[in-house]
Amino acid sequence: MATQTFYTRQMLLQYGKQLLSARRLARYEESLGRGQQANAGDVLARRQSMVERIAHEIIDNLIFSGSDNSIVQEVKERLSKELGASFVFRYPPADRDFKIFRQNNHGGEQELPEEEKLKVLSRLWEITLRTVDATML
Numbered sequence: 001m002a003t004q005t006f007y008t009r010q011m012l013l014q015y016g017k018q019l020l021s022a023r024r025l026a027r028y029e030e031s032l033g034r035g036q037q038a039n040a041g042d043v044l045a046r047r048q049s050m051v052e053r054i055a056h057e058i059i060d061n062l063i064f065s066g067s068d069n070s071i072v073q074e075v076k077e078r079l080s081k082e083l084g085a086s087f088v089f090r091y092p093p094a095d096r097d098f099k100i101f102r103q104n105n106h107g108g109e110q111e112l113p114e115e116e117k118l119k120v121l122s123r124l125w126e127i128t129l130r131t132v133d134a135t136m137l
Helices: 002-032 040-063 070-083 114-135
Strands: 086-090 099-103 109-111
Touching: 002 040, 040 070, 040 114, 070 086, 070 114, 099 114
Parallel strands: none
Antiparallel strands: 086 099, 099 109
8 A cells, every 4th residue: 555655646746747847848938939839739639638648547546546635635525526425436355346335324335336336437537637637737
C-alpha cells in the first residue's frame, strides 16, 4: 500500500510540474506573438487527449486504491451528490474484476448489479473528465 501511495504522489507531483511548465510556455509564446499562430483544432485535440489520459490515471490509480488526494475526494463527493449515495470501489482478492458497493444508512454495503455498476462508472468518468478539465489550462 505504501508503494502505491508513493507512486500516486509522484504522479501528482509530475502533473503539477507539467502544469507549471505549460503555463510558462504559454506566457513565453504569447510574449513572442506566436500564441495566435497555433492551429486551434490541434491544440484542442491535444488538450482533450491529455485530459482523458489524466482522468484515466486518476480513476485507475487513485479511486480504486483508496487515495485521500483532494482531487479524488472531490470526484467522490460529486459522484455521491449526483447519484444520491456513497460508493466503495474494491478489488476482491479472488476476483479479476473490481466491485462497486453502495453504502446504506445502517453502515452496511450492498453490491451493485452490473447495469448499475456501468451507470456509476459512466458518471464517474464524466465527473473525472470535468474535474480534470477544470483544473488544466
